[in-house]
Amino acid sequence: MTAVLILIAVATLCTAAVAMALRNLIHSALLLIASWTGIAAFYLWAGAEFVAFAQVLIYVGAISMVVLFAVLLTRQSRADVAIAPGSLGRVVLALIAGGAVLGVLVGAVLSTKFANSSATTPTVTVKQIGQSLGGAHAAALLVIGVLLTVALLGAVVLATTDRAEKEDA
Amino acid sequence: MGLSVQFLWLIPALPLLAAGIGSIAPSRDRTLASGTAIAALALSFLLSCGALLTALANPADHATHNFAWFELGHGAVRLGWLLDPLTALMCIMVTFVGLLIFIFSTGYLRADARFKQFFCFLSLFAAAMLGLLIANSLLLLFICWELVGLASYLLIGFWFHKPAAAAAAKKAFITTRIGDLGLLLGMVWLYDSTGSLLFYDGGNGVLEPSVLAALGGSTAIGLLIFCGAVGKSGQFPLHVWLPDAMEGPTPVSALIHAATMVAAGVFLMARVFPLLTPDALTVIALTGAITALMGALIAVAQNDIKRILAFSTVSQLGYMMLAIGVGSWTTAIFHLLTHACFKALLFLGAGSVIHAAHHEQDIRQLGGLRGPMKTTFATFAIGMMALSGVPFIFSGFWSKEAILHAAHAWDVSQLPLYLGLAAVVLTAFYMTRLMAEVFFGAARSDAAGHAQENPPTMTVPLGLLAVCAVGLGFLGTPYWPWLQHTLDPLAHVEAGGYGLMMVSIVLVALGLGSGWAIYGRKSRVKSSAADPLAVRAPSVFAFLAARMKFDELYAATFGRLNHGLAVFADALDRHLWDGAVRFFSRLGEFAGVVNRETDEGALNGGFDATSEGLRKRAHSYSRAQTGDAHGYLLMVAFGFVVLVFAVLLGGAR
Amino acid sequence: MKSESIPLVFSFPFPLLSLLIFTPWAGAVLLTLLRGASALTARVLTLAFSLSTLAFSVLLLDSFDPAATAPQFGERQPWIAALNVHYHLGLDGLSLVLVLLTGIITPVALLASWRLERSARLFGALFLTLQGAALGVFLALDFFHWFVFWELSLVPAFFLIKLWGGRDATRAAYQFVIYTIGGSAFMLFGFAALFATTGTFDFNELARLGADGTLAAKLGAGPIQFIFLGVLFGLAVKVPLWPFHTWLPPAYAEAPTGASMFLTGVMSKMGVYGFLRILWPIFPQQLHAAAPWLLTLALGGVVLGAWAALRQTDLKRMVAYSSVNHLSYCLLALFAVSYATGRAGLSGEAATAALSGTILQMFNHGLSAAALFACVGILQTRADKNNMGGTPMPRGTGVSPLGLKDFGGVRAAAPIFAGLCGIAMFSSLGLPGLNGFVGEFLIFRGVFGLHPGAAAVACLGLLGTALFLLTFWQRVFHGPRAEAAAGEFSDLRGVEYAALVPLVLLMFVLGVAPQLLTRLINPLVTAWAGHLVLP
């Protein structure tokens, strides 16, 4: 069991790390897809099938497409991809900040005594999810719906070509 | 050879078929269009005669043939045909007069490019009118009622390139529609109260005693139905469209706006007579009497030959309504039939004059046509005498006498009788004026001078109508009231009353005499000369010549109201509702504006110093806003680390 | 042959209704994939797929049982089990009438826009999507996917208006979409609340709960009032009910001819359908309580709609206002029925007449308004051509909006066009013998029995309609030739005949034989009118 978890974790972390480091945006996007798939695998491992499929659908299926589109729409000349002057310093700064956060987190995780976990895997059926979506969490579902609508409209408005502005330009 | 009621639909179907053929026939083929129309109407005439034979076999019986139009709820909306003497006689009148006018039209419109359409529309009209007559359901009657309105609209606007004709067509349709809305409301009210619209339905029809008893008499229904008749029959106050309708070709004026369609209102009231309560009848009688007098008065001061006849029609329709109102619907129908003949004759005569005089319609420009147009003159004179009510020979005398006697016998009021008698004088007077101006004296224009008699297609119908204008009167004299008894076996005909008859003869003589004295003895010399009456009473004459200013009155009231309502509705949309929408959409913006205004107000209010300090402080703070997203994120990360250490070191246990 | 083929076709569960909805969508997909297709191919394909609805409707008519008032040809599959959502389709007389209307209007609208210049493929795909969504709305019996179809219809409509519309198309399209979405958002909230209480989205189930008062009891008087208002607002915007109609004139006026025809012919019916299918059955008590106010609003639409039309100079706006006027009659009848519900001694006859009239009026208005838009479209193309010296004119390049004053004497130049347009106009005006009269008569007969005052006021609307339509006719077709109509004003040509003649023929047929339609709805309407009780 644990071995599988470690395997998943290593694969996910590696792909994520490489994705963040690569220069070619398309490659990093593809690697990120792999990383997200790894996360989905983790969910499966943890017994949350519904979430796993949601992850696959939304991240692997939808967001990745949006990312790819964005990358293609904003393709630039080679020169822009090159590391900008002075960015080495920022990388270092980033590594320091990241390392600090990691240290804090790992320290916290290792130093905390967790209550004994239940041995049995909690099972949650899709039916239960649906019931709580429509019952206890109905309000949240609505809010999320509104959020998505607003986001959709916002995205459309942002991405629309503004005719008047073009004429000005 | 009778025609049973099941096949009554053939009478309107034949002209409808002709209209259908006419609409798809090539427009070059003139004989096909006019030929089918005339043949179809002739066949309908024969069928109507057959129907009359059937009806006469048992005059008191209302033979019906009802059928379901479409299902509605547990029942159905039903329509039907009705055959009784009223239907049959009206059908004969419409087909006969219509046939003669069709024949006349082949001559009158010989040169028109849209000859085919004209016959197509005429056939459509005939079909709708005949359908109206045979209807056994108020609904079917209403349907045909609207369709005759449509045909009238199309035919008034036949010369649509003339703006006046197009406007007149619209005015006619709208004005009659105002009345029709009343009819519609009356109809749905009746339907709602009785559950049926059939006139006769084996005891369940709305005109049958059991249903009438259950209904208990409703003045409102009767008056609403009367609204329809007011619109269609040009009664006061909706008469304004009828004179304008004379923009249509003259045969149309003769057929639709004199003989048949405008009489449909009278027919309708005669048909639904059992529904009318005494109160409703009083209103009808007074409306009719007012219309009769008003039409005659206005006719005195008109100069257009067709308008004189149009106002005369308004006045005569008023007589018919008067007759209905005083409770004698049979005499109304008697006058309707005689009027149809002599008024069609007069209009066709006018048409003959107009055609000969190259569309000159102003009587001041005509004159002296007695010589060149002998047939027209003779037949027109017969028609004029029939209309004026010249005693004993002419049909108009008998039918008008019948109405005056019925009014005399009315026990509510004698006012309609006096108004009617006044109209008698005026009728004789203006017809004499018309005759004198058109046919006597000398020709006052080139057009009139070169006028020649028209071909037989136009004069033969005149002759036939003249025969009827004389002969028809003998069907309903007080000595042998065949017509009245056929229409309604229970009708009580006022016999005797010689005194009244003498009075009316004297009044007719007065009208004729004064007319001749003013216009005939010394005929007009120049077309521009003022009218003798205008010289004597200029303001009255001008008021009458302007048709009592009804058009102006309506334009100032209803026209303004209409325009105002349109502006209001539009403004409501543009400003109030659309504005409300904009208001909501800009609520946020509005809030922002308010915010800024308050801020500025506060600043200007005397906090300058404070604000200066604040602004400096704010400026230094704002420098922290580098716009560098990375920097922010970095700060968050370090902040997190610091926070965790703070928690750990703070010893939050 | 025929007797053999029927059992084959209807060996259930044969998803005829799904086919009805998804065939146009399949066509849309096909069109997007056919990249290299010529404009003509695209047009023909679009037309063929849009005709599928009519073809399926013939099959439906063949085995539809008018006497059964429950939905027929039902399809019910669990879809999202967790939310108790079912893919549930069904068809009763009301749906059938509207499916027929969609089947007729869509091909005709496509024919009317046949000569549209820009990208016929995209136009066709959008149109077929719109058609499928409209059919879905008429057939769905579960709120969840009913709402999906309802919202989905907005998207293609938006693009049709924006991309092929006139000068102010962008503004009109945004206004149209935002206004309607705003309305439906309230409806969505309402249904979410209903679902939270009842756990079902099924219309029949909800109607049952609404009818026996369970719903009101569960929700409480205050909340159900809010839910009712939300749903009412969503539907009222769509119909539109006066005064929520201000999006309509610009949208109809700026849309290309075919889209205007579809919008007025089919999409406006979606709102009325919602009133009949959702609001009235589920909230009988609340609708009854609000009926006096709603009657006032409907009368406002009838009267002020007609007079506002009189004031318009742009022809398309005028026809758009006539739609406001005509649809208000439908709502007037429904509100009158609701108003009188529960009255002692109420006979079912008036309610039957009012409801039958509503449905007939929906169908008839679809025909006549679409025909009028087609006529205005033809006028517009002619005027554009004359202005541009013979070359067809792409829209959106600053053509002056068409005014009444720009035309005159068209009847002399194009008698056949004038005749067909006149028939459409008189049908819209409610002339007996044409289709419009039957519906209006039944509405008046019903409303008079339920609320005489409303019927009397509504009469004014008939007068106003006659006024503005005859003014239109007089200005455009009569009198001397005017500027825009001067020059070469040719009479109808091939495709234009194909767009107008079927509509005009149907007007005659339904005017003389309304039984063809009433046969389909009478048992249903009778059953409705037989159960007019408040919980």
Add this chain to the structure above:
Amino acid sequence: MNLAPLQLCLLFSSALFCIGLIGALSRSNTILVLLGIELMLNAANLNFIAFWRYGANSEPATGVMFVIFAIAVAAAEAAVGLALVITIYRHQKNIRLQDATRLKG
């Protein structure tokens, strides 16, 4: 070292979070910054699932519900964020985050 599965999971998520953080901080390409943030969100989700799986007396479905909502929010965020990226690109013809400083105070 004998770690409980819960701790392993938490370490995994911490690592992922930091990778996302470092990526977001170090790259100048706005798209990659956004992707880094997505990774951080994912790491948070991992925690939810982990606590749901091993946490003591948790509500049966709460963790899952949180993740579902978080995924929905993340989807919205990605959509708007990338739309913003495209708008930025349209305005300044590149997508370097450092250059997008027009709104600074």
